[in-house]
Amino acid sequence: GQQVMQIPQYQHVQEGEDFTTYCNSSTTLSNIQWYKQRPGGHPVFLIQLVKSGEVKKQKRLTFQFGEAKKNSSLHITATQTTDVGTYFCAFPSMNRDDKIIFGKGTRLHILP
Amino acid sequence: DAGVIQSPRHEVTEMGQEVTLRCKPISGHDYLFWYRQTMMRGLELLIYFNNNVPIDDSGMPEDRFSAKMPNASFSTLKIQPSEPRDSAVYFCASSLTYPRLFFGSGTQLSVL
Numbered sequence: 001g002q003q004v005m006q007i008p009q010y011q012h013v014q015e016g017e018d019f020t021t022y023c024n025s026s027t028t029l030s031n032i033q034w035y036k037q038r039p040g041g042h043p044v045f046l047i048q049l050v051k052s053g054e055v056k057k058q059k060r061l062t063f064q065f066g067e068a069k070k071n072s073s074l075h076i077t078a079t080q081t082t083d084v085g086t087y088f089c090a091f092p093s094m095n096r097d098d099k100i101i102f103g104k105g106t107r108l109h110i111l112p
Numbered sequence: 113d114a115g116v117i118q119s120p121r122h123e124v125t126e127m128g129q130e131v132t133l134r135c136k137p138i139s140g141h142d143y144l145f146w147y148r149q150t151m152m153r154g155l156e157l158l159i160y161f162n163n164n165v166p167i168d169d170s171g172m173p174e175d176r177f178s179a180k181m182p183n184a185s186f187s188t189l190k191i192q193p194s195e196p197r198d199s200a201v202y203f204c205a206s207s208l209t210y211p212r213l214f215f216g217s218g219t220q221l222s223v224l
Contacts, residue, residue: 033211042203042215043155088155092211098143099168100211102155 002027002094006103014111019076021106023089030097032072033090034063037105043088046074081110116216118204124222130192133219136185137206145213146179146189147203155203161187173198194223 003026013019023032031050035043047056049065049072056063062075076083086105093099117136125131137144145160159169164181172179176195181187191198199222205213 031211033213035213042218043205043213044215045212048211090211090213096168098162098211099157099160100145100213101157102147104154 004089004091004101004103006089006106008106009104010107010109012109012111013079015081016078019079019083019108020073021087021089021108022071022073023091023103024071025091026070027094028069029072029091030069031092032065033100034072034074035088035090035102036085037088038085041085043102076108079108079110081112084108084110116204116206116214118202118216118219120219121217122220122222124224125194126224127195128193129223130190131194131198131221131223133189133202133204133221135187135189135204135216137187137204138208138214139185141206141208141214142184143207144181144187145205145207146187147205149201149203149218150199158189191221194221196223199223 006023033048034046036046037043047063052069053067054065060077064073086107088105089103090100093101119134142163146158148156158171159179160167161181179189201218201220203215203218205215207213
């Protein structure tokens with residue numbers, strides 16, 4: 001069956017350092033999305049990737065979709081305290097493209 | 113637009129009581145999802161609707177859980193009887209023709 005792993009589970013970085021979270025799937029994904037959830041808040045959509053090898057940037061955030069469409073990453077350059085939160089990848093289920101499943105998330109903590 | 117509206121924000125109840133969570137999706141959205149979030153299990157998809165019709169309820173834990181969407185502007189998630197292990201944050205999310213999800217602020221449920 002479909003297995004998607006998001007790593008790492010937790011990450012502590014000094015403010016100003018870079019951060020990366022990865023989602024790795026055992027099967028090819030038609031697309032992948034990324035969400036951010038601030039502490040005490042709700043998930044907020046960041047971006048969707050659809051094409052093989054796609055790279056998208058949003059200011060200090062860089063999103064990549066692997067050539068085989070089995071893995072994806074979110075990279076934050078020079079983290080700031082506002083980046084604190086949990087980052088989730090989300091993807092369609094194998095059997096239904098509109099059934100959206102979330103990864104376990106990576107919790108980012110920034111050390112001042 | 114006010115976004116996805118969930119009520120109540122917090123619910124504290126005793127084991128065995130019936131709990132009803134409510135959700136008003138964004139007007140015009142045709143998908144509605146119910147997720148449950150816990151530290152141990154992350155964001156779990158419970159059930160989702162398309163055009164008010166339940167599409168997949170395989171994530172509903174057991175018969176104690178039920179969900180309805182009587183019209184395009186309202187959905188409920190009911191737990192009867194509630195148990196302490198149901199304690200979690202329950203999120204409702206809506207979407208216009210997939211896949212970007214807009215989440216409500218969630219209902220924090222505590223079952224004592």
